[in-house]
Amino acid sequence: KQEVTQIPAALSVPEGENLVLNCSFTDSAIYNLQWFRQDPGKGLTSLLLIQSSQREQTSGRLNASLDKSSGRSTLYIAASQPGDSATYLCAVRPPSYNTDKLIFGTGTRLQVFP
Amino acid sequence: EPEVTQTPSHQVTQMGQEVILRCVPISNHLYFYWYRQILGQKVEFLVSFYNNEISEKSEIFDDQFSVERPDGSNFTLKIRSTKLEDSAMYFCASSDEGTGNYEQYFGPGTRLTVT
Secondary structure (H helix, E strand, O other), rough: OOOEEOOEEEEEEOOOOOOOEEEEEEOOOOEEEEEEEEOOOOOOEEEEEEEEEOOEEEEOOOEEEEEEOOOOOEEEEEEOOOOOOOOEEEEEEEEOOOOOOOOEOOEOOOEEOO | OOOOEEEEEOEEEOOOOOEEEEEEOOOOOOOOOEEEEEOOOOOEEEEEEEEEEEEEEHHHOOOOEEEHHHHHHHOEEOOOOOOOHHHHEEEEEEEEEEHHHEHHHHEEOOOEEEE
16 A cells, blocks of 8 residues: 655755755555645645656756655755745655556645745 | 636534535546545545546545536535534545646635534
């Protein structure tokens, strides 16, 4: 059974720092991995999706990498800003012939202070 | 930019009552999903829906739950007889996999409180 874990659970940093958020999954057979941002009491905003055949994806100050064989993905946030404060979730999708559901991690709660 | 919308934003109901949560997926999307998040816990998959039928459902999605696409724009989740443990944030999502875009787009959620 696929399990997704995110470390650290919480992170507090000063503005301007470069950050790495980690996501681990137990079964390397995935179809894709998606990173989301969740603001308190709000919905999920999709940040990046990495297909299983890809190594990384970039969007602005965000870069997500995928190492399927080791069951890891990292989300790199460059030059963090207070507006980046939110909970970051990763979610994996098992191979498409089985399912199209997403299996979510526990999230990393990020606080960036001025 | 197109987005998934959900109504109501907050629903309070008494145990045993029926509730219907409504979603309007992105207009050209064909794949629809419901997830839920109990306070302080992970987001959990409930059900996926394609071509007017359920594609997959989780163990949570028992006989008390049902989904429907009553018209060309709405997608609903019905809970027949709510329990206290149904209190959670319910998220609707949609995707357009037919074009090769597998990204799932989520709505803002409906907070369901069962008293």
